[in-house]
Structures are given as structure tokens and as C-alpha cells.
Amino acid sequence: MSTAVALIDEGNALEEQGRVADAMARYDAAVQADPRCARAHLNRGNVLLAGGRIEEARSAYERAIASDPNYAAAHFNLGNLLYRAGEWDRASQSYQAAIDLKPDFADAFVALGNALDSLGRTAEAIASYQRALAINPTDAGAHFNLALLNMTEGRHEQAVDILRTAIDLRPDYVEAHHALGKLLTSLGRLDVAETSLQHAMSLDPESEEILASLAAVLMARGRAAQAVELAMRRLEQAPTWNTKLVFANSVARTRFAVNDPGIRAALTVAITEPWGVPFQLCRPALSLIMLDPRIAAWVGVVNEKWPARPPKEELFDKEGLSHLAAHTLLHAVLQAAPVSTLEFERFLTAARHVLLETASSEQPPDASDLAALPFYAALAQQCFINEYIFDLDASEQAAAAACRTRLLALLDTSAALPPLLLVAVAAYFPLHGLPEPQRLLAADQQGPVQEVLRQQVAEPLEEHKLRAAVPSLTAITHGVSEKVRDQYEQNPYPRWVKLPRHIPTLDFNSDLRRTFPLAPFTPLQAGSEPQMLIAGCGTGSQPILTAQRFRGVRMLAVDLSLNSIGYAIRKTQEIGFKGIEYAQADILKLGEITRTFDIIACVGVLHHLADPFMGWRILLSRLRPGGFMNLGFYSRIARRHVATAREFIASRGYASTPEDIRRLRRDLATLDAGGELEWLSKAPDFYATSDCRDLLFHVQEHCLTLDQIESFLDESGLRFIGFELDPKQLHEYRTRFPGDPAGMNLRNWARFEADNPDTFIGMYQFWVQKPTSH
Numbered sequence: 001m002s003t004a005v006a007l008i009d010e011g012n013a014l015e016e017q018g019r020v021a022d023a024m025a026r027y028d029a030a031v032q033a034d035p036r037c038a039r040a041h042l043n044r045g046n047v048l049l050a051g052g053r054i055e056e057a058r059s060a061y062e063r064a065i066a067s068d069p070n071y072a073a074a075h076f077n078l079g080n081l082l083y084r085a086g087e088w089d090r091a092s093q094s095y096q097a098a099i100d101l102k103p104d105f106a107d108a109f110v111a112l113g114n115a116l117d118s119l120g121r122t123a124e125a126i127a128s129y130q131r132a133l134a135i136n137p138t139d140a141g142a143h144f145n146l147a148l149l150n151m152t153e154g155r156h157e158q159a160v161d162i163l164r165t166a167i168d169l170r171p172d173y174v175e176a177h178h179a180l181g182k183l184l185t186s187l188g189r190l191d192v193a194e195t196s197l198q199h200a201m202s203l204d205p206e207s208e209e210i211l212a213s214l215a216a217v218l219m220a221r222g223r224a225a226q227a228v229e230l231a232m233r234r235l236e237q238a239p240t241w242n243t244k245l246v247f248a249n250s251v252a253r254t255r256f257a258v259n260d261p262g263i264r265a266a267l268t269v270a271i272t273e274p275w276g277v278p279f280q281l282c283r284p285a286l287s288l289i290m291l292d293p294r295i296a297a298w299v300g301v302v303n304e305k306w307p308a309r310p311p312k313e314e315l316f317d318k319e320g321l322s323h324l325a326a327h328t329l330l331h332a333v334l335q336a337a338p339v340s341t342l343e344f345e346r347f348l349t350a351a352r353h354v355l356l357e358t359a360s361s362e363q364p365p366d367a368s369d370l371a372a373l374p375f376y377a378a379l380a381q382q383c384f385i386n387e388y389i390f391d392l393d394a395s396e397q398a399a400a401a402a403c404r405t406r407l408l409a410l411l412d413t414s415a416a417l418p419p420l421l422l423v424a425v426a427a428y429f430p431l432h433g434l435p436e437p438q439r440l441l442a443a444d445q446q447g448p449v450q451e452v453l454r455q456q457v458a459e460p461l462e463e464h465k466l467r468a469a470v471p472s473l474t475a476i477t478h479g480v481s482e483k484v485r486d487q488y489e490q491n492p493y494p495r496w497v498k499l500p501r502h503i504p505t506l507d508f509n510s511d512l513r514r515t516f517p518l519a520p521f522t523p524l525q526a527g528s529e530p531q532m533l534i535a536g537c538g539t540g541s542q543p544i545l546t547a548q549r550f551r552g553v554r555m556l557a558v559d560l561s562l563n564s565i566g567y568a569i570r571k572t573q574e575i576g577f578k579g580i581e582y583a584q585a586d587i588l589k590l591g592e593i594t595r596t597f598d599i600i601a602c603v604g605v606l607h608h609l610a611d612p613f614m615g616w617r618i619l620l621s622r623l624r625p626g627g628f629m630n631l632g633f634y635s636r637i638a639r640r641h642v643a644t645a646r647e648f649i650a651s652r653g654y655a656s657t658p659e660d661i662r663r664l665r666r667d668l669a670t671l672d673a674g675g676e677l678e679w680l681s682k683a684p685d686f687y688a689t690s691d692c693r694d695l696l697f698h699v700q701e702h703c704l705t706l707d708q709i710e711s712f713l714d715e716s717g718l719r720f721i722g723f724e725l726d727p728k729q730l731h732e733y734r735t736r737f738p739g740d741p742a743g744m745n746l747r748n749w750a751r752f753e754a755d756n757p758d759t760f761i762g763m764y765q766f767w768v769q770k771p772t773s774h
Contacts, residue, residue: 004034008043020047038068042077049081057081072102079111086527088118106136113145120523122149140170144179151183154520156741159183174203178210185213186517187741188734190221208234208242215246220727224253228263235266241502248276248500251284253726259291264329271332274498277545278336279684285333286344294323295330299347306346307391307666309353316354321372324351331374334382335451336497338389338687342669345687349390352379352427359424360399373419377448380426384456385497387689388428388658391666400428411439419449431456459570467566470582473558474589492564493690496541501575504551508599511550512628512767516722518742521769522626529554530598535587535619536560536605540568543580546601553599558585591618598624603632604763607702613712620716626772629718632763636703637753641679643703645696656697658689665692704764706750713746713768720744721767729759 011026024047030040045060058081064074079094095112099105109132116125129146132139143166150159163180167173181196197214204210211234215227227250234243248270256263267285271278290296298315324330339345355376358369383390392400404425410417411434422445431437437457445453506514508530509523524530530553534543537557547555557580559565565582572580585593587602587609600623606612612633623629652667654660668680685691713720722743725733734741737748753759 002034004030004037004040007033008037008040011043015047020050023047036067038064038071038074041067042071042074045074045077045081049077049084054081054085070101072098072105072108075101076105076108076111079108079115083111083115083118088115091115092119104135106132106139106142109135110139110142110145113142117145117149118526120526122152125149126153138169140166140173140176143169144173144176147176147179151517154518154742156183156187156518160187172203174200174207174210177203178207178213181210181217182213182517185217185220188731188738190217190731193217194221206238208240208246212242212246215250216727219250219253220731222728224250225256228254232262232266236262244270244273244275245500245502248274248281252276252280253728254284254287256284256288256291259288264288268329268332271329271336271498274336274500276500277541278498279338279340279496282333282337283340283684285329286339286341289327289330289333290344292327294320295327295347299343302347302350303343307393307670309350309396312354312357315350318368321368321375324375325372327375331378334378335385338386338684338691339382340684340687342681345390348379348382349392351375352383352390353396355379355420355424355427356396356399356403359403359418359421365418365420369420373423374448376420376423376427377452380423380452381455383427384430384452385495386687387495388430389662389665389687389689389692391662392428397428400425404429404434408434411436417443417445419445422449423452426452426456430460432460437461463563463566463570466569467562470562470565470569470584473583473585474592476560476584476586476589492539492561492567493694494539494541495567495688495690496539496571499541499544499571499575500548502548504548506550507552508550508628512721515724516742516767519721519744520742521628521719521721522772524598524626524628528598531596532556532599532601533595533597533619533622534558535590535600535602537565537568537582539564540571540580540582542601542603543568544572544575544577547577547580550599554579556581556583556595556597558583558587558590560584560586587615587618591621593622596622596624598627599630600627601630603630603765604634606631607634607704608698608700609702610700612702612704616712617716620718620770623770625770627770628721629768629770630765631768632765633709634701634703635753635760635764636705637757638760638762639703640757642695645680649696654697656693661689661692661697664696706746706753706764709764710746717771718768719771720746721769723749723760723764723766725759725765732756 007026007030011023011030014026015023024044027040027044027047030037031044034040041060041064045057045064048057048060058078061074061078061081064071065078068074075094075098079091079098082088082091082094092112092115095108095115098108099112102108109128113125113128113132116128126146126149129142129149132142133146136142143162147159147162147166150156150162160180160183163176163183166176167180170176177196177200181193181200184190184193184196194214194217197210197217200210201207201214211230215230218224218227218230228247231243231247231250235247247266251267251270267281267288270276271281271285274281290299298320301310301315333339339348358365403421407417407421407425425431431440431453434440438461440453440457443453509526512521530550532546532553532555534546534555534557537543537559540557543555543557547553557568559568562584565584569582587605600619602619606615609615616631619629649664654664665686680686683695685695730743733743733749733752736752737745740748743749
């Protein structure tokens with residue numbers, strides 16, 4: 001036996017023992033003994049590659065090939081290195097060289113398939129996997145890869161069969177069970193999907209991805225509460241971000257019937273941090289809060305006596321205010337989003353009146369009043385968030401104005417400000433609207449009162465400064481555009497408080513594929529940094545959420561309203577994002593700019609133009625060939641209640657002022673207007689002034705039909721990809737139209753909507769793709 005071979009054998013034995021450094025020394029010695037020993041170079045390359053020393057490993061493999069050009073293993077291992085380095089084209093060449101030398105090299109065919117798939121050469125990749133399986137039919141991994149490509153090509157039933165083959169070959173193949181469960185979910189076969197995912201979870205109980213997939217199936221089957229329990233168990237073991245996200249998504253679809261302390265604590269943190277979009281969590285949280293018997297009793301008393309305001313002694317027992325002061329979930333809700341049930345809003349309205357009664361009294365506040373300060377401060381924050389939509393009569397308004405006058409007098413004399421007085425004024429009037437509001441920031445206020453001052457004084461002053469530096473991308477001269485701008489200058493919409501903060505893990509192509517697993521589309525060029533336009537960014541929630549959805553996207557966000565953009569910039573800075581550029585612009589003028597984009601999002605905006613389709617065409621002119629567009633339009637069918645409400649508003653002459661919005665809401669509650677108008681109290685937008693104005697008093701609004709949308713798509717040559725909908729709604733559609741599991745047939749959707757008129761109660765929100773140039 002030659003010296004080099006003996007050294008290699010010693011090195012192999014040492015490597016098996018885990019003595020990698022000693023093994024490497026033997027391989028080095030083998031190269032010294034025989035510089036043209038290809039096997040020694042190959043082994044050196046393997047050790048170097050395992051240690052992450054890519055360039056040294058590359059050199060070792062190349063020397064192995066130079067020493068023996070017919071060494072198939074060296075070509076194969078070099079291909080693996082090149083694939084790992086993202087050099088997929090060169091990797092495929094190395095794999096092909098290995099196959100040419102060794103035609104029955106099944107692993108090389110699998111690896112070649114992987115490289116071809118990465119290059120987007122799907123048909124060739126499928127052929128390569130099939131060649132591998134012809135040589136080695138028991139390769140479960142090759143079956144798995146082949147199944148994934150069949151899914152991409154729309155051959156879903158074939159993919160199901162191939163995944164089941166992979167599982168038969170390897171019953172503990174976690175990835176195959178998971179992929180099968182997700183595919184069956186997409187096909188609407190939720191019972192067998194749940195079985196597959198439960199099996200996958202039993203094999204890998206710590207997988208966050210499997211947890212998310214199983215929770216999605218449970219929600220689609222109407223068992224969101226079970227998904228919450230599943231997430232809770234995982235939270236107790238490992239409170240990772242993805243687990244928190246599953247919890248938030250599950251809670252958003254749940255109404256609670258049991259007052260579980262663990263869920264209550266987790267939900268409090270979920271809203272406070274937050275783990276999801278707070279307004280989606282607040283109504284479920286209210287259902288949990290209402291399981292508190294004392295709060296439920298108080299809410300019942302107020303609603304029984306409404307519109308009268310019970311005095312403090314009649315409403316609260318001796319420990320009542322202390323109970324409210326210690327209720328952290330209630331505080332979290334009040335500080336995060338508008339309360340969105342009429343019954344609870346009335347209770348808060350009555351509690352505000354108790355606060356006003358206390359602040360207006362000539363008697364000093366008692367211990368229970370002072371103890372209630374955290375609750376009252378949270379209530380004042382709620383009033384600011386909902387822009388003072390709570391009902392009040394003339395006498396209450398006069399008493400609130402008297403408190404405001406008293407507060408200003410104390411400010412003028414630099415006297416100490418009683419905390420309950422300051423909070424009471426903040427519950428009826430925005431503090432930044434007072435003369436010289438910055439004086440309040442100099443007041444020695446701590447804790448919850450300091451939070452009220454931050455929200456109502458410091459932040460609005462900061463927004464005012466920021467709007468002065470917003471660049472103007474286009475002029476705003478169109479009549480309708482000017483009216484819409486003026487509306488949002490007066491009331492930036494929506495006035496959100498918190499959004500989750502996390503780093504996106506998926507690029508645009510991968511996220512869109514996850515969202516629409518069965519839809520055919522052509523991915524954006526791999527490795528690029530897509531340019532994105534948010535047309536009509538409002539107060540910034542959409543660009544921030546989008547920046548957290550797609551990794552590596554560079555974004556321009558534009559809006560008509562400077563006040564909205566000032567709010568958006570402050571919130572973007574607050575949450576810590578740096579990759580969003582903001583500017584003022586009119587969509588109707590964007591055709592005059594030279595910039596183009598890979599992705600354009602325009603949700604809830606075009607239907608406020610004089611001609612929505614003209615705006616759509618202008619945006620399409622800025623979209624690059626092969627680019628994607630995310631759109632949202634009001635549905636004529638789903639907005640039927642709004643149309644009825646607008647007729648009622650017109651017949652009675654309500655104006656879009658805060659006073660008349662409150663009067664409208666009061667009248668709707670007392671006139672027994674019927675089911676159409678009663679529906680409004682179930683709409684989240686009914687519970688904040690700007691939102692209610694946007695819902696019922698917008699200066700320009702169109703509602704579309706799916707026929708109109710389909711006609712425009714056909715006219716423009718756009719490919720429809722799919723609607724973004726709740727999993728339960730998608731399942732109901734797939735159950736009715738099993739021949740369209742991807743949900744791409746708009747005529748089917750029109751029939752579905754006709755029978756289920758609230759399907760698109762938010763909007764028609766969907767994705768399309770522009771054809772590539774030829």
C-alpha cells in the first residue's frame with residue numbers, strides 16, 4: 001500500500017472518531033507524499049467545506065480534478081460547494097460532469113435537479129429527479145423534491161401521490177408529512193390535512209412551521225379556540241416570535257367563553273408588545289374581559305339605564321374603581337385600539353362621566369378616585385385614539401369645558417396640575433389643541449399621566465415638525481384629489497397605535513408562494529432587491545407591515561395628506577424601520593415621474609378617485625414587465641349596508657363634523673332603523689371619528705363588482721393570482737368549487753359572493769401580475 005493511501009485511511013479513521021484536526025494532518029501529509037493524489041485533495045476539501053472555509057475547499061476540489069479529471073466524486077463535491085455558494089449554473093455543470101463519468105450516479109441527478117430548480121429550469125429539474133428515481137426508486141428525498149416541483153407546475157394530485165410515496169419509503173419523513181398537510185390544506189381537504197400535520201408534529205414537536213400550518217387548518221375548520229390552546233402550550237415551553245405570531249393569529253379569530261388566566265396574561269402581552277395587529281386582538285380581548293363578572297355587571301347596568309349616566313355611587317361598589325385600576329388586559333385594550341362593541345363603549349362613556357364628575361367636584365378626590373388614575377389615564381388614551389367619538393350631551397360638554405378652563409388657568413399661573421383634572425380634560429379634548437400645549441410637558445407628571453401627555457402633546461408636536469420636511473413628488477391640482485387630501489389632512493386615517501416589530505425571513509417570491517401555493521406566477525428575478533411603491537400609504541401601517549413581510553424590498557410610500565405622512569414617519573421611526581422613503585404625491589400625476597417599480601400596492605385608494613380605472617392604468621404604467629400589483633377595492637355587494645346608511649344620512653342632513661357623527665350614532669341607536677343600519681355597529685370603523693367619516697361620509701367613493709374587475713384584467717392582460725382572505729372563507733369557496741382549489745376563477749367568486757354577500761366585507765384585496773415583455 002502506498003504511503004499516501006495509508007495516510008488517507010488513517011485520516012478517515014480519525015475523522016470517524018471526531019478527531020478532525022488530526023485527520024486533516026494525515027490528509028495534508030498524504031498530499032505531501034503524493035501531490036497528485038486526487039483522493040487526498042478530495043478529503044481535504046470535504047474537511048475544509050465542513051469548516052466553512054469555502055475558497056480553500058474549492059481549491060482542494062479543483063486540485064483533485066486536475067489530478068484525476070475522471071474522478072466523478074470530485075466533480076460532484078465541487079458541485080455541492082458551488083451550489084452552497086449560490087453559483088447554481090456552475091454547480092449544474094459540475095454535476096453534469098460527474099454524471100457523464102458515472103451515468104448511474106443517482107445522487108448527482110438529484111443534486112443536478114436541485115441546481116436546475118434554483119435556476120428556474122423546472123422541466124429539466126423534473127427530468128433529472130425522474131432519472132435519479134429510475135436508478136434508485138427508494139430515494140425518498142428525490143420523491144419529495146419531485147413532488148414540490150409538481151406542486152409548482154400545478155400538478156397537485158400528482159404531488160399528493162408522490163409525497164405519499166416518499167412517506168411510505170420513510171415513515172418518519174417530517175418534511176414530507178408537513179408538505180403533504182400544507183398541500184391538502186390548499187386543496188381544501190382539511191380532515192386529512194389535519195391528520196398529516198398532527199403526524200408531522202408528533203415527529204417534530206418543536207417545529208414552529210408545523211405549528212403554524214396546523215393552527216391554520218384548525219382556524220379554517222372553525223376551531224380557532226383549539227388553535228389558541230395549541231399555541232398556548234408552545235408558548236409555555238418556548239415563547240419564540242413565530243409561536244407568538246401563531247397565538248395572535250389564532251386569537252384574532254376567537255371569541256372566548258372561558259376566563260382562562262393564562263390566556264388572559266398572554267393576550268395582555270400580545271396587545272402590549274404587540275405580537276399582532278392590535279385592533280384584530282381587541283374584540284377577542286373584550287369577549288374575555290366580559291367574562292369578568294364585576295365588569296359584565298357594570299356594563300349591564302349602564303346599558304339598561306342608557307342614555308342616562310349613572311353616578312359613581314350607583315355604578316361602582318366600594319372596590320370597583322380599584323378593580324378597574326388593576327385590570328391590565330383592559331388597560332392594554334384601551335391604549336391600543338378603538339373599543340369596538342357598542343355595549344362596552346357605553347360603559348366607558350359612563351366611566352368617563354364618573355371621571356368628569358370627580359374632577360368637577362369641589363370636594364377633594366377620595367382614595368378610590370386616586371387609585372383609579374391608571375384606569376382613567378388609559379380611558380383618556382382611548383378617547384384620543386377614537387377621536388372623541390363617545391356620546392355626550394350639552395350639560396356634560398359644558399362641564400368638560402369648565403374643567404378645561406380651570407386647567408388653563410392653572411397653567412397660566414404655573415400652579416400644580418391635579419392629575420385627575422388633567423386626565424379628565426384629556427378624555428374630552430385633545431391636549432395638543434390647548435394654547436401653548438408644550439407647557440404641559442414641563443409639568444411634573446409621572447406614570448400613567450406622563451403617557452397621556454406623550455400621546456396627546458409630544459407626539460402630535462413631533463408629527464407637525466416632520467411634515468415640514470416631506471418632499472413633494474408631484475403637484476396636487478385635481479379637484480377630487482384636493483378634496484380627498486383635505487379630508488385626510490383634517491383626519492389622518494387610520495390613527496393606529498402599535499404594530500408588531502420583526503425582521504422578515506422570506507423574500508417576495510417565497511412569501512407570495514406561501515400565500516398562494518397553488519397559483520401560477522412568474523417569480524421576480526432571484527437575488528434582486530425589488531423596488532416597491534405603496535400608492536396611498538395613509539398613516540404608515542401598510543408600508544410598515546409590508547416592510548416586515550418581504551425581505552430586501554426597497555420602498556417608496558406616497559400619499560396626498562402631509563398630516564398622514566407626518567404620522568407615518570413618526571411611527572416608522574418609533575418602530576425602527578429605515579428602508580421606507582416617504583413623499584407627497586397624487587396617483588393621477590404619477591405617470592409624469594420616471595421611476596418604475598417591481599411591486600405596487602394600492603389598497604383602499606383607487607375607489608376614492610373620480611375614475612378608479614384611470615388611476616389603475618396610471619399605476620400600471622409605472623409597473624415593470626413581470627411586476628406584481630396588490631389592490632383593494634370596495635365591493636358593491638358587501639357595501640350595501642353603507643349605501644343604505646348614506647341614504648339615511650342624506651335624508652336627515654347629517655354633516656361630516658364630529659358633532660354630527662356623534663349625533664348620527666346616537667340616532668341610529670334610538671331610531672330602530674332596522675337590520676341594514678344595525679349592521680354598522682358591528683363594523684370596526686364605526687368606533688372612531690376618522691374611521692366613521694371614512695366609512696359613511698367620504699367625499700368620493702366607488703364600489704365595484706367582480707365583473708368590472710375581471711373586464712379590466714382582461715383588457716390589460718393582467719394575470720389574476722388570488723384573493724387574500726381568511727382561511728375559513730377560502731375553505732368554504734374550495735368546498736363549493738373543488739375544481740378551482742387555487743381560487744382563481746372570478747366568475748366562480750362572483751357566484752360565491754352572491755350567495756355569501758359579506759365575503760368581501762373589508763374589500764376585494766388581491767394580487768395580479770403584469771405580463772413580461774416579449
